[in-house]
Amino acid sequence: MDSTEDVIEQNDLVLEAFLNWMTDLTDHTSTQVTWHYANVEAFLEYLSTVAQTTVFNLNEFDLRWFLFHYYIRHDSSYVEEAAAHILPASLGLFFQFLDEERGWKTPQWILDALRNQAWFEKRLIDYRKLSALDLEAAELAYVRWNQELLEDLDNRLLLLPKELVEGVLWNEPAGWREAALYRQASRLWLRLREELLADATLSESDVREALLSAYTNWVRTPQERLENQSPIEVILAERDERAGLMQGEDGLEEVEEDE
Structure with missing residues (x-):
């Protein structure tokens, strides 16, 4: 098993290579590149510090937990509004980079998770609505929001x-x-x-x-x-x-x- 330092170094090197690759994309504006970079940086930071693994050892739980829970709670408020809503597209572009430049074929379960843009949007919006509720109502709504994902993960045998x-x-x-x-x-x-x-x-x-x-x-x-x-x-x-x-x-x- 890689040490924490090795995991961080590997993910950082992949992030740097991804940025260099994006700068050559003629169909992306500098603003879009910045948004995608911020989202992928958050993803790799999560893998390094929370999941404690490299992207090449990613599993389905780590991806779904980040996509539908962790990012929404911890990272979405630190990026521009438009960037938060394109997280699935950012990750899709990142896995395209890994495929084309590193020869890492994207598993089907990654593609399936990233196609669920509608559910990601719903969970992002529902979480942000919690701030408008009083404390008791927000706590109850959060429990339901969290349980929704836990049930989905359990149904997929991921918990x-x-x-x-x-x-x-x-x-x-x-x-x-x-x-x-x-x-x-x-x-x-x-x-x-x-x-x-x-x-x-x-x-x-x-x-x-x-x-x-x-x-x-x-x-x-x-x-x-x-x-x-x-x-x-x-x-x-x-x-x-x-x-x-x-x-x-x-x-x-x-x-x-x-x-």
């Missing part, structure tokens, strides 16, 4: 189960070990999903069942890199450790108040 084991959910926010294990589980899930979906003999229920079986096995199987502990053991130990630290901080505050 990990919420439960680690019966009665134990993934934490949010998580400790650094749990967060790292969640990323590992997600990568394994998505890689296996891709392999299973390539088998035309399997139904959707067959794929889901196989994914859940592999996930359950991963949660409970000791790993050498975890000092022969299972992911669930490491996660529960970290939670106990964090709970103890928080109790210690609360006790210290009480002592300081008594003094």
Whole structure:
């Protein structure tokens, strides 16, 4: 696995090459080039810092989460209005560049996601409407907005189960070990999903069942890199450790108040 520094360097080099390639496009104005660059820069920044992967290791979850959630919440307000609405086109141009200049063939699932301009527009507009609502109404509307995407991702088998084991959910926010294990589980899930979906003999229920079986096995199987502990053991130990630290901080505050 590439280090964080390597991931950032690779994505930065691709971004620079993309800009150079765009300057030779005769059918794009300098303003359009600026808009596309800003959008792709945001995308690669997301991959480097949030997904922690290069564009060449992109998976469908990372693309859909950025396109229909992360960009709308975190990046769309920092670019010009017109630029925000053309994000799918910007990413489409970027993948065209990767195809033509780097020989990286665009998977069909990328093309399918980017064609959904109407849903992207709807989610962008609906999110911006939240600012006009009072706090309680905005919170309820946001929950619905967020749930809409989560249901779509789950229907596509792109989401990990919420439960680690019966009665134990993934934490949010998580400790650094749990967060790292969640990323590992997600990568394994998505890689296996891709392999299973390539088998035309399997139904959707067959794929889901196989994914859940592999996930359950991963949660409970000791790993050498975890000092022969299972992911669930490491996660529960970290939670106990964090709970103890928080109790210690609360006790210290009480002592300081008594003094």
